[in-house]
Amino acid sequence: MFFQLKTVEDILDIIGGLDGPADETRVSLTDALDRVLAGDVISPEALPGFARSSMDGFAVRARDTFGATEGLPALLEISGEVAMGAEPDRGIAPGQAARIATGGMLPEGADAVVMVEYSQALDERTVEVSRAVSPLENVIGPEDDVRKGEHVLPRGTRLRPRELGVLAGLGLDGVAVVRRPVIAVISTGDEIVPVDRTPRPGQVRDINSHTLSAFCTRLGAEPLGLGLVPDRFDRLRERLLHGLERADSVWISGGSSVGTRDLTVQVLESIDGMEILAHGVSISPGKPTILARRGRCTVWGLPGHAASALVVAEILLGPFLRRITGERGEPLPPHGSVEAELSRNIESAPGRDDFIRVRLHRKEGRLVAEPLFGKSGLISPLARADGLLRVDRFTEGLYQGARVTVRLFGA
């Protein structure tokens, strides 16, 4: 019944209320890429920890340069050169300057750096400064970059190359991250054969095991392939119980034929402690989607058609994986969505959200979204689409030329 279906927003609300990730694990920096921080990172020290020049030039006492101009330069005595990576072996006295390179440590007594452009060494011992500097000019103070005890990265941050750079700078070689959730992937259907088997007439190969496992990998989860199961109550139940024991979530795709449409639900209902949270979602494709839970383990029933299963993955399983991998915060901009012009009229049934695959191309400089139609169940359009266009349940259609937002595929 249509009115019993949940909306996309209902499901996203349910996902938001699911248990987050439980366990954490420690990884080294070299293994931390794309992992999610299990706790806030607090700086154990100040950075850079010493006063550092941000320019090539001369370390000076600022007051010695006050009033210096091109016409009336200040003359300073060169006391020596600061070696990179070492504490200067002597300070500078009033009237002195020390050669320093970008990143070099300021000698005792110096409080500013005159850029090389405004300083000219007259001989080995004397430099002419043609511009005044204020105290701390061209200097990075000991705590300017990071203060000791500062919260540098919040829990739930996914570690990209930039965040790894911050951790490296702080010397945090080991970091606590969320354990990768394990997703058990099961394909069902009497007509499905493994990819390496030649299908007989009436049979097709298992696509969902591959696409859904790859989807998990892409989003930071660990797929656990539980293979193919025929449309039989006892077989599916046994395999599901196996998944519930070993995984944080079980994804069952298939069961689209008349007799087996409700097999997944029957199996779920037969398991003690299983709570069915949603049975049917008002989206197209993806209407037969099921969401259930036992303890901390979530079970998803997905459409059998590869294209439909991937749409549900983009719309619902992506947010679900972000929830259970502990990633915080929606990416602020609508990451990976673009505005485009619709190439033709689209009709849509009210009461459900249609997700239409579109291909993007440029036409006279404008980005055009071309809906890809065709009988559902085809696999070849899978790779042709660039993203999804949502026609929501309050809209009966869109006209050619309309400005639409296309959500680019995230995986």
Added chain:
Amino acid sequence: MFFQLKTVEDILDIIGGLDGPADETRVSLTDALDRVLAGDVISPEALPGFARSSMDGFAVRARDTFGATEGLPALLEISGEVAMGAEPDRGIAPGQAARIATGGMLPEGADAVVMVEYSQALDERTVEVSRAVSPLENVIGPEDDVRKGEHVLPRGTRLRPRELGVLAGLGLDGVAVVRRPVIAVISTGDEIVPVDRTPRPGQVRDINSHTLSAFCTRLGAEPLGLGLVPDRFDRLRERLLHGLERADSVWISGGSSVGTRDLTVQVLESIDGMEILAHGVSISPGKPTILARRGRCTVWGLPGHAASALVVAEILLGPFLRRITGERGEPLPPHGSVEAELSRNIESAPGRDDFIRVRLHRKEGRLVAEPLFGKSGLISPLARADGLLRVDRFTEGLYQGARVTVRLFGA
């Protein structure tokens, strides 16, 4: 000298002319995610290979339904049911219909499917059809999805979950992909210490080895960490030669102090057959970038500051990696860029392209880009930025409130 600097476009042109990837390797489907196809994929067979129902209902001869309406339904004899995954054991004769589920194989004699909504079984043997179907209606023909010999995926395609689905559907369990290029990563600088060492005053930890290696991994290359080298001609030369032997490209970051600024160039010039393609790029940050080549191996000299090196990575090394990983075609939409409103005036020197890190946030529903300034060399702003704003070399600045395009970080 500024006029000798190359522009971003010059460098991208040079990258476009570099040798593409040479070797290919064969991987199984489970290892193929994010790999790049080394050749076109041509379908070895037609899909689905048999006539398949795209709906639940009854397989019929279309002509037996012609003229059928709700008021004057056609009465057909039920000849049996098509089992999923099997060839029907008998055909249908004129006036007959067979129960069929979505994905079932059409029996001999049937050429269309009446949806279950328009068919009502009166008893075990008789079904009433209340709507006419045309031949092939609700049927996926044997070649409707993929024709035998069809080019389904072009060379240079990066395999995402969707493309893996197409390969799985075709039974292509092994696929030829481009070998992952190996990138040797070297950090130089007398002041740099490894992450696990406590820096003495004047020293800082090695960030670039971590950020650049992670950047490689993210973009499908294989980083080969060659560690730290002090600013010494012979040591850098020896490490570079080591990299040239083992890698497809060598990335050297550092050498930012006065005395060592040109060390990388001097080392490159001392190597037989090395051709320097660019020495200095009119971008900020990133001006001291160097590009050289010996045979098929490309050498990049990068700024020492972590933030500057990552900007050069986003702008130049990303396209470079796409070139040598064999990925074809720019992603059609400006993947991962968003329009935003500038939060304040920006000044910019003409003659160079400034890449300014910005943080994005929402303000009264509008997306606002807030430039992150600060002394170069700081690491803490690394993780705060969401993307880069380009102020090109013909623009002297941008006003607060301007509509700008922010390129989101891709790695």
